[in-house]
Amino acid sequence: MPKHIVSGLKYLESVELRKKGLSQKEISSQIGVDRSTISHYLNGRNISMDSIELAKTILELNPKDFILISKVLFDDFDEIRQIIEIFNMNHYEPQIDDGCIGCGLCVDLCVVKSISLDSLKAKINPRYCCGCLMCVEGCPTNSIKILEVKNG
Numbered sequence: 001m002p003k004h005i006v007s008g009l010k011y012l013e014s015v016e017l018r019k020k021g022l023s024q025k026e027i028s029s030q031i032g033v034d035r036s037t038i039s040h041y042l043n044g045r046n047i048s049m050d051s052i053e054l055a056k057t058i059l060e061l062n063p064k065d066f067i068l069i070s071k072v073l074f075d076d077f078d079e080i081r082q083i084i085e086i087f088n089m090n091h092y093e094p095q096i097d098d099g100c101i102g103c104g105l106c107v108d109l110c111v112v113k114s115i116s117l118d119s120l121k122a123k124i125n126p127r128y129c130c131g132c133l134m135c136v137e138g139c140p141t142n143s144i145k146i147l148e149v150k151n152g
């Protein structure tokens, strides 16, 4: 079953990138699916409606559930980053305050690897942050804030 869900997500990614004007070749290269499969997707072939509906449901989940399910579906955090970018889920502004003690827990908790330590302070790259709040929940000093950027 997970394979079918991944196919559904790849289908939705293909359609979204096509709407953004990418060619089949560019879509194939960006999402790592061979060109003939992309062609089938865009012609509505070789994909079941159940897979598409399941994939749509995953994209509509709250950010934490989306991240937890995506982690199970994909071995590779780059795949999850790609979905976040393609579907414009990354409209969050992370902030770290001075209470950070550099313990690194948040680095391990961030599934899309948006957090690093710099001089024993956490630093968050907003590019792939989808607002799952797992870092906020795990921080022992309550030093992280994730603000939603409206109309992002």
Ligand code: SF4
Pocket: 096, 099, 100, 101, 102, 103, 104, 105, 106, 107, 121, 122, 138, 139, 140, 141, 142, 143, 144
């Ligand atoms: S979990 Fe909190 S205290 Fe630890 S590094 Fe991250 S922001 Fe700093």
Ligand code: SF4
Pocket: 094, 109, 110, 111, 112, 113, 114, 115, 124, 128, 129, 130, 131, 132, 133, 134, 135, 136, 146
């Ligand atoms: S909210 Fe925190 S854990 Fe979640 S994606 Fe953003 S930086 Fe990573």
